[in-house]
Amino acid sequence: MYDPTVFENLKVAFENQIYDLDNIEQKITISNRLDRMDLSILARDFALEFTLIGKPDVAVEIVLKASLQDLSDEILERTSVNLGCSLFVKFKKQVHNVDVQCEQIDQILKNAWEDEIKIVQKISFIYQDESSTYFDNIEIEFLEKINEEHISDINTFLKQILKTLEELNCT
Numbered sequence: 087m088y089d090p091t092v093f094e095n096l097k098v099a100f101e102n103q104i105y106d107l108d109n110i111e112q113k114i115t116i117s118n119r120l121d122r123m124d125l126s127i128l129a130r131d132f133a134l135e136f137t138l139i140g141k142p143d144v145a146v147e148i149v150l151k152a153s154l155q156d157l158s159d160e161i162l163e164r165t166s167v168n169l170g171c172s173l174f175v176k177f178k179k180q181v182h183n184v185d186v187q188c189e190q191i192d193q194i195l196k197n198a199w200e201d202e203i204k205i206v207q208k209i210s211f212i213y214q215d216e217s218s219t220y221f222d223n224i225e226i227e228f229l230e231k232i233n234e235e236h237i238s239d240i241n242t243f244l245k246q247i248l249k250t251l252e253e254l255n256c257t
Contacts, residue, residue: 118147179257
């Protein structure tokens with residue numbers, strides 16, 4: 087009988103709760119979905135991108151990844167390693183005052199997840215565009231892998247994402 091992987095179980099759990107936020111609770115609008123099997127490196131990626139209803143200025147993408155190593159450790163039942171998937175959250179936001187707003191964003195994210203994350207902000211702009219708008223691509227990497235034991239935490243995690251989206255819309 088088929089036994090789903092940690093990745094599959096987490097993917098379904100995230101998918102169900104995020105789609106409930108869109109269809110039932112009508113708090114978000116889903117704008118993109120990715121479900122990929124990379125056959126060249128035997129890895130899996132799943133991502134859902136969304137914005138708050140009526141607040142399209144800040145988007146968030148929740149990304150779940152499983153590498154060949156992650157999958158093989160699970161299949162071979164290696165108990166000496168931390169089995170699970172990598173979790174990333176990516177925010178996209180326009181900023182005008184890079185020094186001030188990026189520091190505010192950094193503080194919002196650190197307050198939300200404390201020491202459990204690594205934050206990288208990448209600033210870009212359109213060459214020869216005379217507006218003073220920059221694009222901030224913010225990537226949060228959670229340092230610990232997640233597995234089925236974390237499924238009960240997904241609801242709380244998503245509430246924190248929604249709260250963070252609200253705060254980022256105000257910066």
